[in-house]
Amino acid sequence: MKKRLLFRSILFVLLTVSLFSCEKDSTTDSNTKPSASVYVAGYELNGPGYVAKIWKNGVSTNLTDGTKNAAASSVFVSGSDVYVAGYESNGTKDVAKVWKNGVSTIILSDGAENTYASSVFVSGSDVYAAGIEITGTSGTGYTAIVKVWKNGVSANLTDGTLPADAFSVFVSGTDVYAAGYEFNGTKNVAKVWKNGVATNLTDGTKNAAAFSVFVSGSDVYVAGSESNGTENIAKIWKNGASTNLTDGANTASARSVFVSGSDVYVAGFAFNGNRYVAKIWKNGVSTNLTDGTKNAYAFSVFVSGSDVHVAGIERSGIDYAAKIWKNGVATNLTDGTNEAAAVSVFVK
Structure with missing residues (x-):
């Protein structure tokens, strides 16, 4: 569903995926560290459909x-296992799922309704x-229910009365946090949920959204x-x-x-x-x-040691190329021939 992909990756920013905790690298001996690997999740248009990558x-x-539309929205590495969240169409509906080591392992819905996993x-x-x-x-009884799944079993964070979305999940000890927004009838309210209980980050007088949550010790950070x-x-x-990162003269968004x-590192973009x-x-x-000569967006940041990794996109010709920056130096993941996006990065 191309419109849905664009909504989550680019167009939604005009309304206004996850980062995760870092595990220490293991060592082969007291003096040698293995090189860290950089994992990036996203998607690329391939012929008739989008491919989760x-x-x-x-x-x-x-x-x-590529026979049916799909997208990967988040990546997390635990031990030697690589988990990716996203969705794939079943031909009629979009189905949220988690891939483990490239295999579609956890199906998060029965395919009766459109579902999307934004973060893992x-x-x-x-x-x-x-x-x-x-x-x-939209316009015919549209509802959106925010969900958190644990091992494939869902818990609703909203009741579907009003539109809402969640873009990030973070677990600290026994506490489960999610970040997103919920419509209050006139505006979108930025929210963070802790163990299913919502806290409003904004007062609802102006549109807002929360895209990323990170917990460090007793402190909860939201972008x-x-x-x-x-x-x-x-x-x-x-x-x-709250702290403003931009002055409001031009539109901007903090995404991770x-x-x-x-x-405290934040990735995003500004006009x-x-x-x-x-x-x-x-x-x-x-x-x-x-450099501002072409539209570009940063969606995800991950810090490993002294290295700062950022995933995002930059316009290349008529389409967007998936990119990653390491300490500010860019590497293209795609050549811009087909529309693509890098939306989540994890280093281990």
């Missing part, structure tokens, strides 16, 4: 065969995913955006208290947050008056990843 160190593997997180032997189930279509009435402001919340030690620029903020100070 994962890249490991720049080498791509298709998770689907593994804690011990438990696999969590967050996303939505959609019933109907997202809120409208100032005319433009969207990139924001981060720490324990519910990662905490490493005392440093420069002519084009969207992919950006990263470290402790509130921004750095441009692109």
Whole structure:
């Protein structure tokens, strides 16, 4: 479903996938560390349909065969196992699922309604995913229920009375957090759910959304955006208290947050008056990843040691190419011949 893909990857930002905890690298001896591998989840148009993909160190593997639309939205590595969340069409409906080591392992819905998994997180032997189930279509009784699945069993975070969405899940100890938004009848309210209980991050007077949640110790960080009435402001919340990353002169959005030690990294993008620029903020100070001559968006950040990895897209000709930046240096994952996106990065 092309419109759905574009909605989640690009167009939804004008309204206003997950990052995860880092495991320490094992060592082969006291002096030698194995090289970290970089995993990226996303999708690419291939003929008639979108293909869900994962890249490991720049080498791509298709998770689907391209005969039906699909997309990968989130990647998490636990031990030697690689988990990817996303969806694949069954020909009639889009079905949320989790792939483990390239195999469609956990089917999150029965295919009766459209469902989408936006984020995956593994804690011990438990696999969590967050996303939505959609019933109907807009204008004809459309509803969207926010869900968190644990090992394939779903729990509803909203009742479907009003549209809502979840874009990120994070597990800390026995606590399960999700970030997203819910419509209040007039505006979208940025929310974080902890163990199913919602906390509003915004007051509902202006449109807002939360795209990423990260827990460090007792602190809960959320990245997202809120409208100032005319433009969207990139924001981060720490324990519910917000900080603006942009001044609201031009629209912007914070899409991913990662905490490493005392440093807080946020990936996102901002309009420069002519084009969207992919950006990263470290402790509130921004750095441009692109020069602003072509539209570009950063969707995901992961910090490993001293290396900062960012996944996103940049316009290449008439389509978008999937890209990854390491310490600000870009590598193309696709050549721009077909529309593609890199939406989640994990390093292990």
